[in-house]
Amino acid sequence: MRPVSTRSTGVVLLWLLLAGFLVLGALPNQTASIRLGGLSMLWWYGGLLAPLLGVLVAIRWLADPLPVPPRDE
């Protein structure tokens, strides 16, 4: 079994961001169309919040760990 790495965490979080859009769009009574500050909730999430969080996830979890410097015995 593969170990759970930081990259796996990042990938799961990115999937959740995508799933969030689908869930928001499926809420009853057109909840996603509700306007907040001039923009619909769906647009706040899909156009602004989720892409920004995607960048943060990439920076925090998708980078490879720095190589461990060789230890002098």
Place this chain on the structure above:
Amino acid sequence: MTSVSRVLAVWLTPVALLAVPAALCGRAADGLWLGLAWALVPLIVLGLHAGPRPPGGRRDERGSLFPVVTLLLAVGVLLWANIALAGDVAVWLGAPRWQGIVVTALAGWLLTAWRPLRRTAPLLLSIALVAAVAPLLQVAWAVGLGPIAAWDRVATQAAFRFPPASPWVTTGRSLATAHGRAPLIFEEVHRLTAPAGGMLRARTLDATRPAEIEWTLAPGQSVTLRAGDELVPGATLRLRFEADKRVPGAPASGMAWAEVRSPRWLDRIGLLVTLLVGAAALLRAGLTLRFSRNGAAFVAAGLLVAFAWAQAWAVYAVLQSPDLFLGGVTLERLLEVPGAALFAEPGRRTLQALLLVAGLAAFLASSVALRERLGALDPTGGGEIGSDPGLWAGLFGGAALASLWPVDPWALTLLALGGAGCALGPAALYPPPPGRVALATTAGVVGLLVFATFAAAQLRGAGGALLSSAIGYPALVGAPAGALVLWLGRGRAG
């Protein structure tokens, strides 16, 4: 070229960059899904594990012809889509189609053939960024609204009407340039004038009976259509529309444009699967990508900036040029500076030139990156396939020739992503054990065959409601078929 700039250049082709604002203009919620998936999918693919590597870290090179040929075909189709878009842009801006095609194809081939110019993708991407953002900032400044206020203005429009300064109203345009898929149905009485004359056909409702009427108009002659009348597609005459009348094919209102309708789930999943396996094939197959924190940040930020540009550009375009809805939103119309009355000459011409430079720079960057990408997948030839001027001349020449006939560039891009994705994607995301390259090839062939079967049904326009999503997005079926073969093969091996 660094992996970071290669990833961005391969993914941010001009067609992809314009498909998102075009979708946002047409259907806001669906366009938002396309943009979000388009921005996040490469990060998901790059974040997935590459799987176990063969002992010694070397690739098993047997049977590696299949991915090389598949990716070569996919690159050819991607070049075709982008060169066809250049032809569409030339026609839209009033030049002959072949001029846009020749300039773009020749520049692309020269850049890929001339060795000293091969490491220019980062520079070209930077030029594209600056040249695309400058007109956006100018438009925002001229409109006097930020993107959120502009979105609010669009979403509260009572109707989308022809602006008095629109070229469709002042000088008229050829109907051949309105080649989208939306029918030209009029919602109110509308007088059309043919400045140069020509033949016009319309379907009208005579009492309750539909009828088809044909007019032969003298230069300057007008014809009046009523609500419910529809222009028959295929007319090529130049027409002038009336100012302040509703644009045929536009959403009923801003609220209708912005509303979140019940989504077609399978279509959304189909698009996601196509982008996912396509990204796996283009960005991942046969490569081991390692990103530093700065590299990951750069890729993610590049995708974010591209998505933000697409959203803002779509909103300002709808606000200032609602006539882009006429006949359906097509990509080339979004490469025109919106708002005919916003800028005077020569400022408008400068902004238009900047947009064209942005498109050409993005195309050249993606051409160079695709060439390097292909070379990296050709271990047996030492990457020779990426530096063969004859091969690339044939590829650009074939793409240019095919582009002489108008096609839908986004449909071609989805075809390339889906086909390459079904052939290479499953093995890239779920690699077979070391030494089982034949299993990856078998899975790829099965995935590609299933994809081709459904893509052929798409071309024939076949399929009922049940299969419509699978036919619309053949990767929805092809990719799982390939993955199933991989899974069964691994099970038998284990």
